[in-house]
Amino acid sequence: MKYSEYSVVVIGSGAAGLYAALKTAQQIKLPEGVLLISKSSLGISNSRYAQGGIVGVVHQNPDDNIDLHIKDTLKAGAGLSNYKITEEISSASDAVINDLITNGVEFDRDENGNLTFTLEAAHSMRRILHSGGDATGKGITEGLIRAVKSNSAIHTLEKAMAVELLISSDKECKGVIIYNKQTEEHEIVYSSAVVIATGGTGQVYKYTTNPSGATGDGIALAYEAGAVIEDMEFIQFHPTALALSPDSQNRFLISEAVRGEGAKLINAKGEQFMSKYNDKLELAPRDVVTRAIFSEMAEEKSNNVYLDASLIGEEKILKRFPTITKKCMECGIDITKSPIPVAPAAHYTMGGIKAKVNGTTSIKGLYAIGEAACTELHGANRLASNSLLECVVCAYQLADYLSFTNLDTPKTIDEGIKKMIDVYSRSITGEEYDTTSLKSNLKNIMWENVGIIRTEDSLLKAQKEVEKQQKDFKRRRKCLNQREYEYRNMLTVASLIIKSALERKESRGAHCRSDYKQTNEIAKHSELSRDVQGVTIC
Ligand SMILES: Cc1cc2nc3c(=O)[nH]c(=O)nc-3n(C[C@H](O)[C@H](O)[C@H](O)COP(=O)(O)OP(=O)(O)OC[C@H]3O[C@@H](n4cnc5c(N)ncnc54)[C@H](O)[C@@H]3O)c2cc1C
Structure with missing residues (x-):
C-alpha cells in the first residue's frame, strides 16, 4: 500500500480543519509539513453553509463582555456547559476573531468601516459577527481556503476519506488509513498528530440542515479506536428549516438571525403562538422553540408552521438576508411578502469525542476539534453562533499546544498497526450494498x-x-x-x-x-x- 509521512494530519476542511492546518503551519516549523485531507472538495462542509454568524466578544464591541457571554452560554446549556471551558473559549475570542481578520476573513461592516453585530436567540446582546449578510460560513471558509492555498507547508488532498485510525499496541495514534476516491485505493498516512475535524452527525436523521457529508465519521473512527465519546444524546434540532414538502429531506436553514431581526412564527391558522410556550417568544432557546413548533404541528396535524419575515421590512430583509431571500425566491416564496413554511430538522451534535480546548483527547496523538469534539462548551443545548467560535478557538489553541509537542513522525511500526494495515491490503469480495x-x-x-x-x-x-x-x-x-x-x-x-x-x-x-x-x-x-x-x- 502507498504510504506517506507528515508532521500533522488534519482530517476535514470545514472551519475547524482549515484554521487548524493554517495555524499549525504558521506557528510551527514542521519538517514533514501538514496534510489536510477532506472527503469533499476543499471547504465543502457544514461550515460552508453557516448563515447567521459567529460569536465575537471582541474589543470592537465595548458594550459586550466575557461574563455576559458566559452567562448566556451556561443558561442555554441547561446545566451541562462547563464554566471554565466557556470562559476559556470566550476569553480567546477577541484574539482569534482578529487573527481571522488578519488572515483575510471579512466580516460585514457599516459605512464607517466598523464591524456590525446582530442578535440571535438567547443572546442578551448583539454580539454576532456576520459575513455577506447571511453567508458567514462561506465568508470564513473562502477566506481560510485562500490563506491555506498560499501556505506552502500545507499539502491538501481532496476526495480522500479517513477510514480507520492507526493505534499502536500502547494505545497511541500513529496515523490514519485513507480511502482515496480518485484512485479508488487505500493509503497509509503516518503521523504523530492526527486531528479529527470531521464535523457532526446530522445525516443520521431523515430531516437535517446538514449537507450529505455530515455522517459522523470522525466520531465513529475515534470510538472504534477506543477514545472516550461524550454526551451523544444531545442533538440540536433547529426550529426553522425550510419545509417545502415531507419529501424534502436535506433542508435549507432559515437562520435564527431572521427571528433575531423580528420575524414571527405563526401556525396554519395564521396565529402567533410562541407566547403560549415561553416569555422570550421567538428568541427563546432553540430547544424550546423546536418543541413549541413540534407541538403546534402535532396539534394541527400539519407538516410545518410558518415564519413571517415580512415584519422585518423589505429593505432590511434584502440587505441582511440575501442568501435566504434568493433561495426562497427560487422555491416560489417572496419572503418580503409571504410567510415561509418551516419545521424542525437535525442540526448540530453537541456531544462528540471528549476533548480539551486544545484538542487533546483520551488517546495520545489523537486530537479532536470543532463539531466532532465535545469540549462541554455547548452542554445540553448549543447557544446560536457559538459553534463556529468553538471551531476557530480550538484550532488556534491546538496549534499552540502542538508547538510544544514532539512532532517527529513514528520511527517504528508495531505489530498491532501492521495487523490493521493488513486488513486494508487484502481485497474484499461481494456485491456493493x-x-x-x-x-x-x-x-x-x-x-x-x-x-x-x-x-x-x-x-x-x-x-x-x-x-x-x-x-x-x-x-x-x-x-x-x-x-x-x-x-x-x-x-x-x-x-x-x-x-x-x-x-x-x-x-x-x-x-x-x-x-x-x-x-x-x-x-x-x-x-x-x-x-x-x-x-x-x-
Ligand atoms: C446550515 C447550517 C447553518 C449553520 N449556521 C451556523 C451559524 O450561523 N453559526 C454557527 O456558529 N454555527 C452554525 N452552524 C453550525 C456550524 O456551521 C458547524 O458546527 C461548524 O461549521 C462545524 O465545523 P467543523 O469544521 O467542525 O465541521 P464541518 O464544517 O462540518 O467540516 C467537516 C469536514 O470534514 C470532512 N470530512 C468528514 N468526514 C471525513 C472523513 N472521514 N475523511 C475526510 N474528511 C472528512 C467534510 O468533508 C468537511 O470538509 C450551522 C450549521 C449548518 C448545517
Whole structure:
C-alpha cells in the first residue's frame, strides 16, 4: 500500500480543519509539513453553509463582555456547559476573531468601516459577527481556503476519506488509513498528530440542515479506536428549516438571525403562538422553540408552521438576508411578502469525542476539534453562533499546544498497526450494498424514535433495528467505497446516540423524554468508550 509521512494530519476542511492546518503551519516549523485531507472538495462542509454568524466578544464591541457571554452560554446549556471551558473559549475570542481578520476573513461592516453585530436567540446582546449578510460560513471558509492555498507547508488532498485510525499496541495514534476516491485505493498516512475535524452527525436523521457529508465519521473512527465519546444524546434540532414538502429531506436553514431581526412564527391558522410556550417568544432557546413548533404541528396535524419575515421590512430583509431571500425566491416564496413554511430538522451534535480546548483527547496523538469534539462548551443545548467560535478557538489553541509537542513522525511500526494495515491490503469480495435504501431506513428510524421527543419504548425499538442493520452489514472494517464507509459510520454514531439517550433518564436541553419529564437536580455528563461496557454517567 502507498504510504506517506507528515508532521500533522488534519482530517476535514470545514472551519475547524482549515484554521487548524493554517495555524499549525504558521506557528510551527514542521519538517514533514501538514496534510489536510477532506472527503469533499476543499471547504465543502457544514461550515460552508453557516448563515447567521459567529460569536465575537471582541474589543470592537465595548458594550459586550466575557461574563455576559458566559452567562448566556451556561443558561442555554441547561446545566451541562462547563464554566471554565466557556470562559476559556470566550476569553480567546477577541484574539482569534482578529487573527481571522488578519488572515483575510471579512466580516460585514457599516459605512464607517466598523464591524456590525446582530442578535440571535438567547443572546442578551448583539454580539454576532456576520459575513455577506447571511453567508458567514462561506465568508470564513473562502477566506481560510485562500490563506491555506498560499501556505506552502500545507499539502491538501481532496476526495480522500479517513477510514480507520492507526493505534499502536500502547494505545497511541500513529496515523490514519485513507480511502482515496480518485484512485479508488487505500493509503497509509503516518503521523504523530492526527486531528479529527470531521464535523457532526446530522445525516443520521431523515430531516437535517446538514449537507450529505455530515455522517459522523470522525466520531465513529475515534470510538472504534477506543477514545472516550461524550454526551451523544444531545442533538440540536433547529426550529426553522425550510419545509417545502415531507419529501424534502436535506433542508435549507432559515437562520435564527431572521427571528433575531423580528420575524414571527405563526401556525396554519395564521396565529402567533410562541407566547403560549415561553416569555422570550421567538428568541427563546432553540430547544424550546423546536418543541413549541413540534407541538403546534402535532396539534394541527400539519407538516410545518410558518415564519413571517415580512415584519422585518423589505429593505432590511434584502440587505441582511440575501442568501435566504434568493433561495426562497427560487422555491416560489417572496419572503418580503409571504410567510415561509418551516419545521424542525437535525442540526448540530453537541456531544462528540471528549476533548480539551486544545484538542487533546483520551488517546495520545489523537486530537479532536470543532463539531466532532465535545469540549462541554455547548452542554445540553448549543447557544446560536457559538459553534463556529468553538471551531476557530480550538484550532488556534491546538496549534499552540502542538508547538510544544514532539512532532517527529513514528520511527517504528508495531505489530498491532501492521495487523490493521493488513486488513486494508487484502481485497474484499461481494456485491456493493444498497446503501441508499439502507441509509434511508436508518434515517427514518432515528427521526421517528430518537428525535425531538423520546421514550424508553421508542429508544429500545430504534436500538433493536439499528443492531439488526449492523448485524446485516458485514463490513465492519474495510469497505468497497465511500458510500459503504459512511453507512458503517452512521450505524456506529446512531447506536452511540441511542445508548446515551436510553441512559439519560431525565429531560434536559435538547434531550426530551416524555417518560422522564423532570430535570434531575445534579447535571451529569454521559461517556461511552469501546473499552468500557455501557454508558458511564459522570
Ligand atoms: C446550515 C447550517 C447553518 C449553520 N449556521 C451556523 C451559524 O450561523 N453559526 C454557527 O456558529 N454555527 C452554525 N452552524 C453550525 C456550524 O456551521 C458547524 O458546527 C461548524 O461549521 C462545524 O465545523 P467543523 O469544521 O467542525 O465541521 P464541518 O464544517 O462540518 O467540516 C467537516 C469536514 O470534514 C470532512 N470530512 C468528514 N468526514 C471525513 C472523513 N472521514 N475523511 C475526510 N474528511 C472528512 C467534510 O468533508 C468537511 O470538509 C450551522 C450549521 C449548518 C448545517
